[in-house]
Amino acid sequence: MKYLSEYRDAEQARLYFNEIRRVTTKPWTLMEICGGQTHSLVRNGILDLLPKYITMVHGPGCPVCVTSVSVIDEAIYLAQQDNVILCSFGDMLRVPGSGKSLLEIKVKGADVRILYSPLEAVQIARENPGKEVVFFAVGFETTAPANALSVIQAHKLGINNYSILASHVTVPPAMEALLSDKENKIDAFLAAGHVCTIMGTEEYYPIAAKYKVPVVVTGFEPLDLLQGILMTILQLEKGEYKVENQYARSVLREGNKPAKDSIQEVFTITDRTWRGIGLISSSGYEVNDNYKKYNARVKFSLAMPFAEENNDCISGDIMKGLKKPLQCPNFGGRCKPEHPVGAPMVSSEGACAAYYHYSGAVELNPTI
Amino acid sequence: MCLAIPGKILSISDTVDETFKTGKVSFGGITNDVNLCMVPDAVINDYVLVHVGVAISRIDEEEAKITFEYLKQIGETNELENK
Ligand code: SF4
Numbered sequence: 001m002k003y004l005s006e007y008r009d010a011e012q013a014r015l016y017f018n019e020i021r022r023v024t025t026k027p028w029t030l031m032e033i034c035g036g037q038t039h040s041l042v043r044n045g046i047l048d049l050l051p052k053y054i055t056m057v058h059g060p061g062c063p064v065c066v067t068s069v070s071v072i073d074e075a076i077y078l079a080q081q082d083n084v085i086l087c088s089f090g091d092m093l094r095v096p097g098s099g100k101s102l103l104e105i106k107v108k109g110a111d112v113r114i115l116y117s118p119l120e121a122v123q124i125a126r127e128n129p130g131k132e133v134v135f136f137a138v139g140f141e142t143t144a145p146a147n148a149l150s151v152i153q154a155h156k157l158g159i160n161n162y163s164i165l166a167s168h169v170t171v172p173p174a175m176e177a178l179l180s181d182k183e184n185k186i187d188a189f190l191a192a193g194h195v196c197t198i199m200g201t202e203e204y205y206p207i208a209a210k211y212k213v214p215v216v217v218t219g220f221e222p223l224d225l226l227q228g229i230l231m232t233i234l235q236l237e238k239g240e241y242k243v244e245n246q247y248a249r250s251v252l253r254e255g256n257k258p259a260k261d262s263i264q265e266v267f268t269i270t271d272r273t274w275r276g277i278g279l280i281s282s283s284g285y286e287v288n289d290n291y292k293k294y295n296a297r298v299k300f301s302l303a304m305p306f307a308e309e310n311n312d313c314i315s316g317d318i319m320k321g322l323k324k325p326l327q328c329p330n331f332g333g334r335c336k337p338e339h340p341v342g343a344p345m346v347s348s349e350g351a352c353a354a355y356y357h358y359s360g361a362v363e364l365n366p367t368i
Numbered sequence: 369m370c371l372a373i374p375g376k377i378l379s380i381s382d383t384v385d386e387t388f389k390t391g392k393v394s395f396g397g398i399t400n401d402v403n404l405c406m407v408p409d410a411v412i413n414d415y416v417l418v419h420v421g422v423a424i425s426r427i428d429e430e431e432a433k434i435t436f437e438y439l440k441q442i443g444e445t446n447e448l449e450n451k
């Protein structure tokens with residue numbers, strides 16, 4: 001149950017809700033990109049407190065949701081090799097591949113370790129010279145610098161038994177893919193604050209101009225989201241389509257230079273298949289040729305067959321903003337967090353899991 | 369997993385190579401080693417946003433405290449304790 005009084009500044013939240021209601025004259029569909037923002041919107045009851053004619057749709061900014069079945073299969077294959085220690089962020093373990101999940105093979109004895117940071121994997125490689133240590137390097141632009149740094153550190157330390165399975169994805173090409181979809185309903189974007197902390201805001205100007213969509217870089221706390229939504233609607237109502245920055249306390253227009261340099265040093269841009277959405281050209285990072293001995297795909301000569309997606313899961317339509325989780329026939333029945341059919345039911349940053357845990361527990365506050 | 373958590377730099381280790389520059393960072397009392405090579409201007413007592421063991425930006429103290437409290441409330445700081 002959520003009441004406005006639980007917000008860190010209830011009075012400020014009330015002002016934003018009132019102002020959003022006052023300025024909105026038409027129905028608008030807004031997409032938040034980041035799964036952390038989705039989580040916050042649902043958990044804090046914002047979706048229920050917004051005027052009915054504002055529709056929030058939930059974008060593809062959740063690494064657990066978009067890492068393709070084929071890449072999960074690659075990770076599972078590697079973890080099953082003798083002598084391999086496969087390290088991963090915890091969220092990835094329960095995502096179903098085409099057969100099993102990493103968790104299932106870990107239970108059966110594969111050496112799969114959950115880490116907080118890729119830099120710990122370099123340490124594990126150093127301590128286990130007789131083993132091959134592979135880090136499952138998923139994530140958006142926010143996570144890419146840390147994963148790149150692990151490779152740079154391994155290289156400088158002369159560690160040869162470390163590699164990464166890179167499956168990085170990047171936000172701007174995905175936004176363009178969604179906007180180019182014939183069925184697209186998205187009027188504006190809340191861009192992800194932490195992605196922009198790394199990359200800055202430059203990449204969004206051409207997108208806003210070409211597709212005539214407002215892009216407001218937004219944080220993930222309730223008041224950030226409310227302010228971001230208000231800024232977006234003010235633009236839409238005036239017919240503007242600018243890039244604005246709500247999250248200026250962390251995001252500079254130029255981003256973080258050393259972080260961008262580390263991405264540049266280790267990675268090259270590649271095409272990437274997004275789970276549920278399909279191939280998006282130039283939408284990911286792969287380890288570049290200079291560092292290819294740290295590329296697990298090269299080191300283990302990976303040539304996995306392409307794995308089909310699960311057609312029962314409508315996650316693609318959800319992440320494109322065409323449907324909402326409650327429209328999936330599996331929601332809450334066949335598909336639950338304990339036995340997920342699709343990836344967005346796995347991590348709390350996935351829209352389906354966020355709805356499962358928090359929606360319906362929302363009560364309107366009569367005072368607003 | 370995509371969030372960054374604010375913490376306060378308590379100490380910075382001496383390194384010849386910037387790549388390995390680390391510091392002790394306190395997250396509401398829990399202290400972890402954090403790589404500081406991407407925030408070259410950060411000094412002791414500064415607040416930084418930390419994502420998967422690497423500091424990615426400096427932020428001011430007031431904001432750091434408010435954000436940390438919010439993350440704690442929603443359980444996002446647990447990953448620090450599971451270390
Ligand atoms: S409820 Fe389950 S099956 Fe349906 S879209 Fe969500 S994750 Fe996929």
